[in-house]
Amino acid sequence: MRYGYWMPVFGGWLRNVPDEGMAADWDYAKRLTQASERWGYDLTLIAELNLNDIKGVDQPALDAWSTAAALAAVTERIELMVAVRPNFHHPALFAKAAANIDRISGGRLALNVVSSWWADEARQYGLQFDQHDDRYARTREWLQVVDGLWTEERFSFAGDFYRTEEAICAPKPARRPTVYAGGESEKAKAMIASQCDAYVMHGDPVAAIAPKIADMRARRAAAGGAPMQFGMAAYAIVRDSEAEAQRELERITAVTDLPAGYANFDQWLSGTQLERELKLQEYAVSNRGLRPNLVGTPEQLKERIAEYEAAGLDLLLLQMSPQAEEMERFAVQVMGTV
Numbered sequence: 001m002r003y004g005y006w007m008p009v010f011g012g013w014l015r016n017v018p019d020e021g022m023a024a025d026w027d028y029a030k031r032l033t034q035a036s037e038r039w040g041y042d043l044t045l046i047a048e049l050n051l052n053d054i055k056g057v058d059q060p061a062l063d064a065w066s067t068a069a070a071l072a073a074v075t076e077r078i079e080l081m082v083a084v085r086p087n088f089h090h091p092a093l094f095a096k097a098a099a100n101i102d103r104i105s106g107g108r109l110a111l112n113v114v115s116s117w118w119a120d121e122a123r124q125y126g127l128q129f130d131q132h133d134d135r136y137a138r139t140r141e142w143l144q145v146v147d148g149l150w151t152e153e154r155f156s157f158a159g160d161f162y163r164t165e166e167a168i169c170a171p172k173p174a175r176r177p178t179v180y181a182g183g184e185s186e187k188a189k190a191m192i193a194s195q196c197d198a199y200v201m202h203g204d205p206v207a208a209i210a211p212k213i214a215d216m217r218a219r220r221a222a223a224g225g226a227p228m229q230f231g232m233a234a235y236a237i238v239r240d241s242e243a244e245a246q247r248e249l250e251r252i253t254a255v256t257d258l259p260a261g262y263a264n265f266d267q268w269l270s271g272t273q274l275e276r277e278l279k280l281q282e283y284a285v286s287n288r289g290l291r292p293n294l295v296g297t298p299e300q301l302k303e304r305i306a307e308y309e310a311a312g313l314d315l316l317l318l319q320m321s322p323q324a325e326e327m328e329r330f331a332v333q334v335m336g337t338v
Helices: 026-039 064-074 091-105 119-124 132-151 186-195 206-223 242-253 262-270 280-284 298-311 323-335
Strands: 002-006 043-046 079-084 109-113 155-158 163-167 178-181 198-201 229-238 294-296 315-319
Touching: 002 323, 026 064, 026 323, 043 064, 043 315, 064 079, 064 091, 079 091, 079 178, 091 109, 091 132, 109 132, 132 155, 132 163, 132 186, 178 186, 178 229, 186 206, 198 206, 198 315, 206 229, 206 298, 229 242, 229 298, 229 323, 242 294, 294 298, 298 323, 315 323
Parallel strands: 002 043, 002 315, 043 079, 079 109, 109 178, 178 198, 198 229, 229 294, 229 315
Antiparallel strands: 155 163
16 A cells, blocks of 8 residues: 555645644645655645635635645655646646656656636636536546647647647656546546546545446556556544544544535535535545544554555545644554654
8 A cells, every 4th residue: 555645735634623733834844745755655645726625715725836846856755746727727838847847856746637626716716617527528638738748749739628739848757747536427437547547536435445446447448548546535543542533533523613614615515426425524524534434543544454455445645633743653553664
């Protein structure tokens, strides 16, 4: 299993805990990422939103791509998986900038391609917001342009959304960045199986994840591509006893008032095609992070992780709070890398 974590670009991950002790600033991001390399983490996922989806839109949120470029220069080993939304980045200009960041990092850049869901954010910034199926049509073209510029000396393209004429991208990436993407609709899965390298999922029990992996493997084989990687979001709590872990779970999921971010959550829920209705309790932790039940003793977590690995999962994208302290504990007690 590879272990990744979400960079706390929003100042935390708990919508109902105002201060988690991890500021949304460059100093915290740098110190956390450098420490995570020492602790043995493989990857950090840097989310891209211009507005703060967790703490409320009026709160600070780090820009994903300038943060990634800065982290590329002050780290040595960790993979930098940066979210990108096609409707916010022209693909030819993006390909140039991302290739440069990959060079700075020595070939450690990866993309998490996200089809935008937040209509209000796009409206505030004066950007195009596509309806669901159009998002994936745009993403298909966007990936074609980016990949073409990364692999061909000159690249021309004429599509419904984008055009290039003998465009040049030099220097090219040190290596072609891995392209991760997630989605649960038929349009999303068809696009990912044909154009991406890895499928990332919201948190779910093993019984729900295993058939998703089997389905995407079959789609990939039919598309004639190389084997895919599979990742999943999860929120982790590890304690010396199960009772301690459950007390921490109760603390982070107690929702007495609906904080500022709830309106954004409600819009996200109504704008996506999730397979099951989310419970209000899950509002406290994003990306269905509690469903994998990575809550308990080190032995319990190791056993559950082994079950996911047996199902074909090879990457966990973890959220924890407070992040630095909990990540170090997880590395010592579960990963065994410290």
